Amino acid sequence: MKEIKIETVLQVYDTVDELPRDVQDLMLKAVESRRNAYAPYSKFNVGAALLLDNGVIVSGSNQENASYPSGLCAERTAIYYAGANYPETALLKMAISATSQNKPTLSPIPPCGACRQAIAEYEVKQNKPIEIYFMGETGKVAMSKSLENLLPFIFDKSAL
Known part of the structure; x- marks a missing residue:
């Protein structure tokens, strides 16, 4: 038997103001996009913004459906838009902001598992890491x- 230890290293900033200027701008786009979320069921609004290596910023928000599996998260909305419209362009940075209509979201909220898998696909495809910044409503x-x-x-x- 062999034991494998996994460590995760994250940097945590106290506020958006501590982020590099380009990431502050990207996070503001994510917040703007969050306001366009259609989340009548979960009451959980998420916005994502991606900085591409050509300087373009694309964004997305979660879009729900009464048939729950038919909805799509903000991160995948943005990443699939980038893939469809800029297929040869690398994704450099992603900013995510989430808020709940039911309670304050004051701690960083990471992407869900399905979104992590989608981001992984693009990171492997481009053979280059994607910086991911995530927060709640504030904090x-x-x-x-x-x-x-x-x-x-x-x-x-x-694996295939």
Whole structure:
């Protein structure tokens, strides 16, 4: 038997104001996008913004459906838009902001498992890490230098 130890390293900023200027701007786009969320069922609004290596910023918000599996998270809305419209462009940074209509969201809220898998696909495709910044409505912002910190043992094309 062999034991494997997994460690996750994140940087945590106390406020958005501590972030580098370009990431502050990206997070503001995520917050703006969050306001366009359609979340009548979960009452949980999420916005995501992606900085591409060509300087373009694309964003997305979660879009729910009464048939729950038919909805889509903000992170995947943004990443699939980028993939469809800028297929040869690398994704450099992603900012995510989430808020609940039911209670304050004061701590960083990471992407869900399905979104982590989608981000992993693009990180593997471009053979380059994607910095991921995530927060609640206000407060601390966590940053992962790569999706691998959030999803160790990723499932990718090498397993197929």
